[in-house]
Amino acid sequence: MSSGIKPTPQEARRWRRYLADERAEAQVYRSLAERKQGEEREILLGLAEAEKRHEAHWVELLGDEVGKPVSPGLRNRVLGVLARRFGSVFVLALAQSAESRTPYFADAAATPQMAADEMIHEEVLRGLAARGRAHMSGNFRAAVFGANDGLVSNLALVMGMAGTGAGSGVVLAAGIAGLLAGAMSMGAGEFISVRSARELLAASHPSADARAAVPELDLEENELTLVYRSRGMADAEARAKAHEVMSSVHGHPERHVPEGAMPTAAVDVDRDEAIGSAWGAASSSFCFFASGALIPILPFLFGMTGYSALLVAAVLVGLALMITGSVVGLLSGASPLRRALRQLVIGYGAAAITYVLGLAFGASGLVG
Template identity: 55%
Template sequence: MEPTKEQVRRWRRYLAEERHEADTYRALARKRTGEEREILEQLVVAEGRHESYWLELLGEKAVPEPRVPLGSRILSTLALTFGSIFVLAMMQRTEQRSSYDIDEDVPAQMAADEHVHGEVVRALAAKGRAQLSGLFRAAVFGMNDGLVSNLALILGVAAAGADPSMVILAGVSGLLAGAMSMAAGEFISVKSQRELLEASAPDPEAELVLPQLDVNVNELALVYRARGLSAEEAQEKADEQLASLQDARNQQQTQSQFGADYDGFEEVGSAVGAAASSFCFFAMGALVPLLPFLFGLTGMVGVVMAAIVVSAVLFFTGSIVGILSGQPPLWRGIRQLLIGLAAAGVTYLLGLAFGTTGV
């Protein structure tokens, strides 16, 4: 039966997207080595199977070559610009497309493939997200706080009818005070979190006494029970550990296994790194609403321009967070924009009230 125009349109879009995904995995594989490269190359092969299916359905209607949707091209450009973690996050979102699940022209096996591909990419991106999460959290919070708090401060002062020089002074003061406060807060927060986690980490000195334990009567099983294993599982693991101690060649492996239940501090990040990231990004964010006034704008014109440039940056940073988290960037950008403007708007209204009453 001859396909409808709507079917052809969808199939051509699917074909373009499958080719685009294969090209993206191929480009990413060239930058990787070892196991990750092999996994990405297998995904290229899988996307090739999907491409062949749509080519067979379309036949001569596959010509001319369909164009990749604009949204996908924009996301790819952003991802390739900012690095592989952005590429993987974008591909995770792409693989989880819902249209395959509800399209009767898509075989169930192919729809299942896309979900599995999404989980493969999620796993590949997990390590990068863990390494990035500590500094990224500080950067996002710092930028967002700088944008919103200094915009609110500047709008409040400007709405109260203050002289332009006072608006600039307030903005610069807010930038410096906020950046130093954010950096100090991040340092103390991350340092405290690491210290709490270190208190729960296995004691390396405890590993050194394992060879002296009595293999018949010992409390090693209690360690594993305290870590959440059942009594039987804990005893079995303790027996395995002690048995391996009989071979001196396995001692290093045993010591590493003793602390294997602890994952480390990778997702927490460095206290110094978080503080520096927070300081820099807060300062950059706080500078944005100040720019119109530094360039000589005053009054309502300066207020409107400050709101416009801050809105653009809020939307952009929200979109970036959406890409990294594998979520729709458009709605994440809109959410961050609305929350930021709402907070600044309240301060602006308070400034108008104080200015009007002469307080």
């Protein structure tokens, strides 16, 4: 298509929206670039330039029908606000999701190159967000797990106790006990889990003692080749590396061991970042479990009783579960609504089962 062909009113409206979205996306990348330095900044500015090419395409097609600027879609308006104020991994994850939903594959007015560009943009954003996700994934995992466990377990506990016919005072006491016991258990469990995982990774890191022994090895007969092979190098590559290192050591007057003589395990570093710190994971898990477990007992703390208290507790927990599910969806670049509904179904399912079990093993009805 060319600018010499007059678009229909429906086409003109659709293309103006595309134009507005391209301009908005370019501004999002420029706003993100303002908060970055070095290579990340250059990459984001490169994405903004690519969006300008797409913008020019729609301007050419619209010709005289380009009209006044229209508002971009809601998603891009929200992205623009977040990018100007935060510039965090959340914005990169949202932008990644936006790029993956391109309508260009189904629109003949868009070129195949433009549709391909959008898919590549998604992959670029995935790469930019990856390190931020790795840095936060350990403690974030503990926080999300703690909050959801607090919400679900304490709602289930409250519902189960209520199902037995226990009074509201007993239900509240059980909820507070569940909050305290669960938070302590979660915090201690996360600390031990993360500390153990770090100790396992540390056991796989190259030894400083082995590096110190390298200058004493025989130039011709040594096992350095086996060290490299044990880290995944092919035999020929390992032999060449060992020869290079030993030649450097024996050729140096002080037998200095060059950098990189002992193999590093970059994957271990990535895993170490993803695991997070033991104290960070423990504190996140403790605090978020306690925060989540507090929500089901709020109605009882404020003096509500009976089924009305249970209904309010269930609604509050449902909202909290959907929020945590949405956050996970946003950060993972997946559908926030689908993740929110998944959390809701799981949480309500657990609560419903315990309530039924409470009815089965307890007295009939809930007393005030």
